[in-house]
Amino acid sequence: MPIVNRIADFAEDMATWRQHLHTIPELELECHQTAAFVAERLREFGVNELYEGIAETGIVAIIEGRGPGPTIGLRADMDALPMSEETGLDYASTHPGKMHACGHDGHTTMLLGAARYLAETRNFAGRVALIFQPGEEAGGGADVMVQEGIMERFSINQVYALHNAPGTEEGTFFTTPGPIMAAVDTFDIHIQGKGGHGAMPHETRDPVMAACGIAQAIQTIVSRNHYALDDLVVSVTQIHTGTVDNVIPDTAYINGTVRTFDPAVQKMVMERMEQIVAGQATSYGVEAELVYEVGYPATINDAGKAGFAADVAREVVGEGKVVADAGREMGAEDFSYMLNVRPGAYLFLGQGASAGLHHPKYNFNDEVAPIGASFFARIVEKAQPVSQ
Structure with missing residues (x-):
């Protein structure tokens, strides 16, 4: 079945x-103009319930289907990035230093398209929660919405999301279990040494050399402290x-990122980084403080x-266009x-040749x-079919 004709x-x-x-990018939880636009469209579509102000500017809209059944959640992100746009588009950002450089304007639009179709047809049982x-x-924001209880409040039992993928064939989907x-x-890493004249290094405790030593030693976590077939980036x-x-x-100051899948690997990295920073600081005669911040989970x-x-x-797109x-x-x-907190899936949707994500162009x-909107609509209809 191809793209939904109505969509x-x-x-x-x-x-x-x-x-x-795209013209009104907003950052973090402060998506006020974006949320107002979304809410206005949802009211026009005739959703049954509309809840605003979740995680400050988040929205959950409920569309009721034909007859009783569970609630399926569909999520789109709305925020932009703190960077300046260089596209030269007629509809480029009007908010200096802010830009939709990750396609969340498109994600929001795809879910709005699905919302319009689902509110018109209601060819499903139970309810859909548009997040x-x-x-x-x-x-x-997802954590904040979860902590504010959206899954329990709206009885959501499964949830799905899409993200665009530049450089991947237009209209292809890919995911993985x-x-x-x-x-x-x-x-x-904050390093405190003792400065002095560059001609008299013996009178200093050089934080520059300590920073170089720490940065190099950190790389041994990947090369020497974990199993080579486990994914890890430091x-x-x-x-x-x-x-x-x-x-x-x-x-001196050092900053960086760690990417893991296994909590045991994550724990190992944290422990080894503490040991390396402390040991290198001692060897260079400086003081060093590691601040390690755990971020989004896998x-x-x-x-x-x-x-x-x-x-x-x-x-929606055919057998050969899905991996x-x-x-x-x-x-x-x-x-x-x-x-x-709920079973579901995250998929990528190819958008063809373009500048990459987080790029100013x-x-x-x-x-x-329309492809993404059709996917969202069909997943509701397939997951919660109307009883014959």
Whole structure:
């Protein structure tokens, strides 16, 4: 079964919605204009219930089907990124320093398209809960919504989400059973030494050399402390120190990211990093403090739900355009919090050739919005069919 004809009929409306959302990017949990636009559309569509102000600006809308049944959740993220847009589009960001560089404007639009269709047809049993979530990029909006009780409050028993995939054939889907995206942690290392003249290093306790030693030693966690077939990334991404060429500074700062799937591996990294920082500090005669922040957990698909979602995707785009065992990747996603409490699946939707995610020239491909909306609609109809 191809793209839903009725959804294809309002593809132009969806493009208009998406391009408007692109002009008003908002950050973290502060998606006020975006949420107001979403709520206005949902009221126009005639949803049965509309709940605003969850996780500050999140929305849950309920559409009732034909007859009793369970509640299925569909989630779209709404927030943007703190970066300047370089697309030159007529509908480029009007909020300086903010940009929809990850396609959340498209995700929101796809769920709005599904909402319009489902509110018109109601060809399903039970209810669908449409979850419009702020704060995916930062703020952990999914966790906040879960902590505020949306799963229990709306009796959601399974949940699904989509993310666009630049550089992947337009209209293809890919997912995988089990872990699909990694847990993400952040570390900061603050080094206190004793500065002095660059010509007299013997009178200093050099934090620059200590920073170099710590950064290099951290890499041995991956190469020497874990099983080579377990996925693990430890990346130093920032080192800041010094101001001029002839002065050894007092301090240095290191920052980076850790990506894991296995909590045991995550624990090992935390312990080894503590040991390395302490040991290196002693060897260089400086003081060093490690601040390790545990972030989003791994995104883990329920195997059965991932298989079901892949089957639905095949009905929308065809057998040859769905990869159901695509493997996992080291990016992170806060939909993980929802999958921690309810079974479901997270899928990627190819959007063709474009700039990559988080790039200043990125733009969502409006041609794939009807495909994503059709997937959302069909998964509701297939999961909760009307009794004959």
